[in-house]
Structures are given as structure tokens and as C-alpha cells.
Amino acid sequence: MSTTRSELERIKAESRYLRGTLVASLADPVTGAISEADNKLLKFHGSYQQDDRDLREERRLQKLEPAYAFMIRARLPAGVVTPAQWLAFDAIARDFADGTLRITTRQTFQWHGVIKRDLKATIAAIHASLADTIAACGDVNRTVVASANPLESAVHAQVHAWATRLSEHLLPKTRAYHEIWLDEAPVDAARGDGDARAMTRVAGPDDVEPLYGATYLPRKFKIGIAVPPTNDVDVFAQDLGFIAIVEDGVLAGFDVAIGGGMGATHGDPSTYPRLGDVIGFVPSGRVLEVAEHVIGVQRDWGNRRERKHARLKYTIDHRGLDAFVAELERRLGFTLEPARGFRFDHNGDRFGWIEGADGRSHLTLRIESGRLADREGRAWLTGLRAIAHALAGADPSETAAFRLTCNQNLVVANVPAARRAAIDALVAQYGLDDGRRGSAIRRHAIACVALPTCGLAMAEAERYLPDLLAKIEHRLDAHGLADAPILLRVSGCPNGCSRPYLGEIALVGRAPGRYDLRVGADFAGRRLNRVFRENIAEREILDALDALFARYAAGRAREERFGDFLLRTGVLAPPTRIAAGVSA
Amino acid sequence: MPIAPLPEAMSAEALRLLDALDAAALWWLSGYAAALARSRATRAPSAPARDAAARERLTVVYGSQTGNAQRLAERLARDAEADGLGVRVVRASAYPTRELAVERLLVVVISTHGDGDPPDDARAFVDFLCGKRAPQLPALRYAVLALGDSSYPQFCATGRRVDARLAELGATRLIDTGEADVDVEAVAAPWLARALGCAREALEPAPARSATVTPLRAPPAAGEWTREQPFAAALLANQRIVARDSARDIRHLELSLAGSGLAYEPGDALGVWAVNPPALVAAVLEASGLDGDTPVCHAGRSLDLRDWLARERELTRLARPFVAAHATRARSDDLDRLLAPERRDTLGAFLAGRQPIDLLREYPAAWTAGDLVAALRPLAPRSYSIASSRKAVGDEVHLTVGVVAYEAFGSLHVGAASQFLAHADDDQRVPVYVEANERFRLPSDPTRDIIMIGPGTGIAPFRGFVQERREIGARGRNWLLFGNRRFRSEFLYQAEWQAALRDGCLHRLDLAWSREAPRGYVQDRVRERGRDLYAWLDDGAHLYVCGDATRMAKDVHAALLDVFVEHGGVDRERAEERLSQLVEEGRYARDVY
């Protein structure tokens, strides 16, 4: 491990609060790319430079630079999108991007294929729709996710409010974003805007970024809020997880989990997925405080030499959980109450219509891999545009909205009963899936983006899923397991963007056509799976699964989940640790 | 015997020196002297010497873009010299126009370029001749050999102009102007013979000794590969260099000259002999109802009709003569009307994009194999600017080829050579030869800056220029202006230019994209960057323009005028002069097609 601070730390330090030379890079007419350093900084602004990997070799031979384009990620706390925003996002997808909208596993939207010349206009258009992309990526707190499960409408509304407050509160304060993308008059980079200090309790020495400081965090930081019994946000995969504690129908506060994360590197045991530890309970009123101080400790303790070990999960393991909590409570000035306890029964989405407490209805649609496009027989992008128009017109109270889920699905929420029929008609007309189509395993499958846009992909994921599912379904059928709800997750590399380490079955890419086959997680995001076969190709994958399906079909107990079965029957050794403090 | 134009003493002196020199040294000296003469062109030699010289000497002036006229002019001079006639051969741009008044015997060999324009090296000469400052020439006897291509509406326009103007100035025409089509020799050879005959009658033989021929470079060494005797180059690479979403096909070709002894300089072009597309040959056979196996004897050679069509005749370029020949057979009033002399423009419009096959299909007519071969124009080689420097690529030669392909008259039409090259594969051999282009050379002084304007395939020679300047470590700055349709798909050699910018081998790169915002062409960049551009030129930079002749070269020239007017503070007329001055100084060179 190197002993000097990582290259990225230098870039951040010299960036004048994320300005770098972005403006010059964007103006450079000779290339569709931006400079290496600006690349890193751009992430803090919510965009990644990528290139179409399908064309890389071809263009190299053509003596052309790679087909550079930018991925833009919106910051949508709790994944809420108004009908008006939807229409704006949809237009942006068609005007500037590759004609698709991509629901991510952190319930926000990504646009792919935006070329450099259009980048500024696109971000400005997103801003005009009253959303932004600030800190959607980068070494800061990312979009705060919250349970999209609409059962508990009242509580959900509160939870959504908290997600938004957290997200807003933890935003970087530099004006770089507004200057570069929105033509705001430059401020003296060293000064920043005045009320920055006021907005934070843990003001450090830095005037511009009281919370983050000039070098921001050592690594990305993620917060999620779950509303039991649904763990659709995979709260134990978050750096900081809040689990809503509802007592007598009222939101009392949150049990707090810290140190979750999925990312790992093949063949490097010093990197690993880790589930968050529940460290106590915090009343609603002190949520912001706790979040700020957890971030503060990570800011000061996190590893700035080796990015591979910079996530909170490693800070905790390297310093010890107790030491971390002690430091946290020292800074908070109070000790956390004991966790209240909670129960999760699944981490998926419930499809179809659900009646909300307030008589309004919510329709959850299945969106395979979160990709909204107009494809043969399923004009989903067009269909949802139609639905957005319908809602926009229908609902003066403006509560009707879309909610993106962390399982890459979509909820059409708060639909007045009177509109249900109209929505159903559109769903049918445009071949949208209200969850009644396809097998159980298909409904629960998640795949990350991977090729061709993801620069880190080692194997296909999103593009491979439909094909893979068909083949797996075929095997399941053969064993009479067609409607067994098994949790399948596919990632193109060990970074684990589809949270594959929490899949009952997971494929983690190693090379084109080759994956690690992992099995044995539970159905609620509480137990990590383990490698079952390393670096194998499709045929071996299917054969291995076929054998496991056979045993499952023959030996499963009533209601017994696939992952649990594998453990009970000793196909896998019992796990080393389950997310602490979870009362099952 | 003295060297004609020199006083006794001086000529003796010179002869003594010359005796001591071997052939190579003489060639060098001749070139050196020529350059010297050129730089002093404005200072005329003293009158008596001039008259004496002119009285017993043939002057051959040539204007040549791609070397044909030069070749012929030099041949005439050599033959005349061999016959012991006093003769000098001068490139039009090096000809001291003041001496015109005292010339007695003048042969002008000149081609036509652009859209009926003179070749660049003859612009000033033709302007002077046609201008008000041209003297009356009662004592002059002359003959003009015009080179051209009858597929252009302005066939041999420049030669015709020169001929008409000389007559107008009172000079006596010795023989009718020869109008050589692309099969140059057919007309040129007999014409030159007649011209030489006239010269003999006019001049009494001068001493064989007098080395008065001043070619600008040594003639081809024996055994060098030529237009008539091309080298079969092996194909090393044939790579499309526009992205898949580009509507056009533009290719980068690498050929091997290994073992040929062929040498080239950046700025030269490569002559390529193509084979017509088999499909087109088949189509012509079908449309004419002729049998490809019919042996045809023509011009003393016997080949099967199929081979004549595939290798010896133009099937992709249509010219007036064939239309005429076809008209007589097709008995079509439309065609006859088209051919009426006063209908030049409509004929031009009719020819545009048409190929013989279209004529055969639209106006069916009965052809015999022999007549068809005789009527079709002999296949001419195509030129391609060389896109490499030998210092960088050894004995390879690289080309940048825009592939001609377009839908017209209900079928796909393709260009003979570009298609031939585009489809060439590894085991293909391409018949090539080098067309030297002395007027498109890097500055001999490597510290000079250069400005290169080359949109589209016009980029080709500049790839060679930048390679060369890198290899010789030239300290002058390199500024490239490139344009095409789209940044993402048609930025030719993008990766190489980016690398050159990083390595400091390219100092400035300005781009223009015509099909995406902000739309623009290189001439727009020229105007926008006018201040810097003028400053560079003012500091002695050399300016090069390569690519499309019909529009780009004109538009860029116009833009340059604006630049001189705006930043040089001169009026248009003066600006024009400044530019032609640059041309004469060899600092504004064009390679346009």
C-alpha cells in the first residue's frame, strides 16, 4: 500500500473546489473527451466520461479517438419524479442522449451517450426541470435512497422528506456547479457562499466546504432509508443506513446501520463486500446530526492513500467498530439509544396496484434492468410519456408522481382512483409490465449496466440478462420451479452495482462470457452469498444451477427460500457473520 | 563558340568552369542557376544581350500542374538541343515577362485546371499576357500546345486563351494550337514533331555545346518507373478511416515501393492505374450486346474486348467525343441537339455524373467491338497526393482516398480508381508511378512556419509534411486547418493529429464541420483566425492549400483576400498582388483537384 496520498487526493486539492480546468476541457475542439483530471472532477458534478466499448477497436483502426460520450446521473432523493419532470427527462433522453432513460439501483435516472458539445445544455435542461446532478457521483454523499414501497403511505411521506433533507443538507457547497453549467457569475473560489457555515453543525476549518473540506471525502458515501418490513433499498449495503422505526403508526426514529458496501476486487482479499452493523437508535430529530458526524469521522479517519480501502466499511474494520462508534458519540456529545429492532421479510418490489392508506393507488411496474426504451413490441418510453401526460393533466393536487425503486423498477404513485382505468389502458397499449408477466425469477432479477458504456465492465450484464433468464427459466421449468421467487443478480464486474453479493444467485463478471457464480444469500438483504464456482462460462453456470435446482425441488421445506435451503442442507457452509442486531 | 547570351570573355570563363564539371554537378548547377534566374526574374538582362539571345533561340514556356506539360516542354527542348538548336525551357512562373517583347520564337505548352483556369505556375504569366501591360508582338512567331481533358466543359481553355491573345497582340501562329486530351501523347507527339520542324527552319543550328536547357530537376534516371511503365506496388494496408455512421467511404492506403527505387518528396503525388469494376465491364457488354471474348485490334495492339474495357478504356468518365460518336449511331435528336456548339452548358449538365453505360442504356445504338474501343477514351491514370514521408515510413507510400460512389440514372455509379483502391486486398498489386510536384514543397528553410489548409482528402499531403518536419526536427511551427462533414465520424487521422499536438509536432489545429453546429468551412476559420494567419505570413510562413478545386480553393482564396484587406490594410487589387507575389515566391502553393 502506498504511503503517499492518492493521485485523486492531489487532483481534488488543486481543483479549486471542483472547478479544475473543466471549462477549458469542454471547449477543446480537437477531442470529444476532457482531461484526465477533469474526468475525476466531473463525477462530482454528476457525470462520467465514457466511450462506446463496442466501437473502441474499430475506431482505433480508423485512426479515430474512442467514441467518447458522457453518462449523466440525476440526484433524485428517494427517487421521486413529478410528471412534469418526467416529461422533461424524457425529452432530454431523446434530444441529447441515446434515446433511453435508465433507472438505476439507487433509484435515480441516468442518461447515456451525451456528447461533449451537448453536456452543458443537458445539465442545464435537467436544472430547468427543477432537478440537478450535483454530487450524484464523486467522493461525497450520493443521492439518498429511501424505500419506494408505498404500503405505509403516511410514514413513507415522512421518510421521503428525511431523504430529501439529508440529501440537500449534505450537498457540497462550492458554486463550481452553478458557474460551469448554469453560467452563474464566478465567486472567489476561496470564499464560497456565506451561509455555508450556517448550514452545518460540524463546521471544520474550511469556509467553502465546512463539512467536506477542500479534498471532500476519501471515497463515495451512500445513505439509504428502509421502511420495514421491506428492505428494497438493501439498507445493509449502504455506508449509512436508517431503518424506520414506526411505533403506533408514528415514525419514532431510526435504527442506524453503518459500514455497508458491496465493491470488491477480484483476487484481492483485502477488499470485500460488507453488511452494515446496526449501532443503535436515533430519534428523527437528530438524523442530520448523526449523518454529519458519521461523515465527519470518515472524512478524518478514512484512508486517503489507497482508494481501494477508502470506503467507510474499511475505516470501520481497520479502526474497529467500537472505536468508530466511540468517536462518533464523542463528536455527537451523546450516546445512541439501543436499537429498537425491526423485521425485514424481503428486499424486492411488489408489482401491480396497491391501495394506499389515503385511498390513492400505486402501480408498480416491472422495468427489466431499469432500461426505458422504445423496443420492438414494447414502446415503454412512449408509453410512460403518455402516462406522465395523463397524470400531469389529471392531478391538480400534484401529489401524483413517479417513484423509481432500488430494484430498477417504477411506481406510478398517488393515482386518484378515477384515473386507474386510464392508466391500465395505457399500460396495456404500450406493453408495459405490471408484474403479471414473466416468471418469478425474472421479476426479481437485477443487472447492472456494464457493456458497452461502463468503463469498468469485464463482462456483459444488462445486455445478457434477457438471454440468461430465458435459459435459467428453462431449467427451472424442468424442475417444476417456474414460479419459485429466486433472487438473481448480475454484475459485469466485482464492483457490484447490482448488489450481487446479496443475490440468492449471482453472476459477477470476470471476463467476456465468464463469471463467478455465487449463491446462498437470503431473500431480504441480510446475508451475503458466497462463491460457488469461480470464473466459469454459461454452460457450466447452467449445469451447476441445474444441479442445485434439482436438489431444491426435491428437498425444499414449505416456503423455504432457495438461499436458505442451500445453507440448511449444507451445500454451503454457514456464513461467518449476519448483519448484526437484526431480530429475525 | 560562346554561350549565346554571354559576352565573349564571360562565356569563355564559364565554359572553362563547366568543362571541369561532371554530369551530376552540371545538373545541380543548372537547377541552381535556374533558381537564381527565377529569383532575379524581375531584373531583365541588358538589351543587346537579350536581342542577340532571342534572335537565335527557341523559348519553350510551360505551365503545368501535374507535370504533363512540363514533361512535353522538356522533351521538346531536349530534342531541339539535340538538333543543335539554341533553346531554353522555362516554367511560366519563372519566365521574365519583360523579355516577351524581344522573343522571336516561342512555344507555349500549357494545361488547363480548376474550371478552365491556368495551372498555378502560369497564373501570373497568363494574367500578364491578357492584361493591358502586354506589349505588341509583331516580331514573334509562336505555337501553343494546350493540354486538357475533354470531360471538362472548358476543354483546353487556357491554351486557347493564350493562342488567341498572342494572335491578338500581332504575333504569327506557326502551327494550329494542339489540343491534347488525357491520352496526351496521341495529339502531343505529332504536334511536337511539327513544332520542332518549324523551329529547325526558323533557327540556324547553334553549337551543341551550349548547355542552355534549364530543367528544374534531373530527368528520370534510366529504368525509373514511369507513367507508361508503372511499378506494381504491393498493398500493405487498406483501412477505412471514417466511422461506420459516415455516409462516405474514405480510405487510408499503404503501398510498398520496396525494390522499385522509386523516391518521392512530401508534396508529390502518386499516379495510379486502375482496372475498371468487372460489374461495369459486364454491364457495358450487356448494354452494347457485344461479346467480351471478341478480339479487337486497335492502335497496333490486339486484346479481347473485355480486356480493352477493363484495363484500357474509360468507362466511368464520359466526354463529348463519345457522346458525338454515340449520337451518330443512336440517331437521337436529343443527342444531336445537345451537341450543337452553342449548347456547351447543357452538354456540361448532361455529362455531369453520366457514364458511357448510361448513354448506352438511354439511347440504344449498334456498336461494333472495334468502333467501341476506338470511340472510348483511353484509360488515364489517377493522381493521389502522397500522405507520407519516406523519412518516417521508409519505402512505403501512403494515400488518403475518397471513394467515389453515387446513385444516378437508376444505378450505383462508382469511380474507377478510388473503387479499385477501395477494394484492393492484400495480394493485390497496384500499378503506380511518382508524379513529382516541385511547386508543392516544404520550405527549404526548416525554421519557416507553415500553414496547411486541407479539408477532406486535402489533408493527405499535410500528413506527409508533418511527418517530414518531425523527422528532420524542423523548428518552424506547423498550423493545420482541416474541415469535413462531422467531427465524430470524419475527423481524418484524428488520433495522429492529437498525438502530434501532444508531441509538439503540430502547433495549431483549427477545425470546421459543415454538417453540425456550429456549421462552418475552412474558409470561415481562415477569416476568424485572420489576424494570426496574416501575422504568420508576414513572418515568412509558407501557405499550402490542398483539396477540392471547384469550390474550396476558390473560397479559401477569397477568404485570404479578405484577410489581407482587413489585417494588411490594403485594397483588393493590392491584396491580389500580394497573393500572386506569394505564389511567385513559392510561399502560396496549391494542390487542388
Ligand code: SRM
Ligand atoms: C447505474 C448503476 C448500476 C445500475 O445498473 O443501476 C451503477 C453504475 C456504475 N457504477 Fe456503481 N452503479 C450503481 C450502483 C452501485 C451500487 C449499488 C448501491 O449503491 O446500492 C454499488 C454497490 C454498493 C457500494 O457502493 O459498495 C456500486 C458500486 C460501484 C463501485 C465500487 C465501489 C467500491 O467501493 O468498490 C464502482 C467503482 C468505483 O467506485 O471505483 C462503481 C462505478 C460505477 C460506474 C460509474 C463505472 C465507473 O466508475 O466508470 C458505472 C456506470 C455504468 C454506466 O454505464 O452507467 N459502482 N454501484 C448504479 C447507479 C447508482 C446511482 O444511481 O447512484
Ligand SMILES: Cc1cc2nc3c(=O)[nH]c(=O)nc-3n(C[C@H](O)[C@H](O)[C@H](O)COP(=O)(O)OP(=O)(O)OC[C@H]3O[C@@H](n4cnc5c(N)ncnc54)[C@H](O)[C@@H]3O)c2cc1C
Ligand atoms: C494532383 C491531384 C491530387 C489528388 N489527390 C487526391 C487525394 O489525395 N485523394 C483523393 O481521394 N483524390 C485525389 N485526387 C482525385 C483523384 O485523382 C481522382 O480524381 C478521384 O479519386 C476520382 O477518381 P476515380 O477514378 O475514382 O473516379 P472517376 O472514374 O474518375 O470518376 C470521377 C467522376 O465521377 C463523377 N462524380 C464523382 N462524384 C459524383 C457525384 N457525387 N455525383 C455525380 N457525379 C460524380 C465526376 O464527374 C468525376 O469526374 C487528386 C487529383 C489530382 C489531380
Ligand SMILES: Cc1cc2nc3c(=O)[nH]c(=O)nc-3n(C[C@H](O)[C@H](O)[C@H](O)COP(=O)(O)O)c2cc1C
Ligand atoms: C483538378 C483538375 C481540373 C482540370 N480542369 C480542366 C479543365 O477545366 N479543362 C480541361 O481541358 N482540362 C482540365 N483538366 C485536365 C488537365 O488539363 C490535364 O490532366 C492535363 O494533362 C494536365 O497537364 P499538367 O500535368 O501539365 O497540368 C483538369 C485536371 C485537373 C486535375
Ligand code: SF4
Ligand atoms: S458492476 Fe462493474 S460492470 Fe457493472 S456497472 Fe458497476 S462497474 Fe460497471
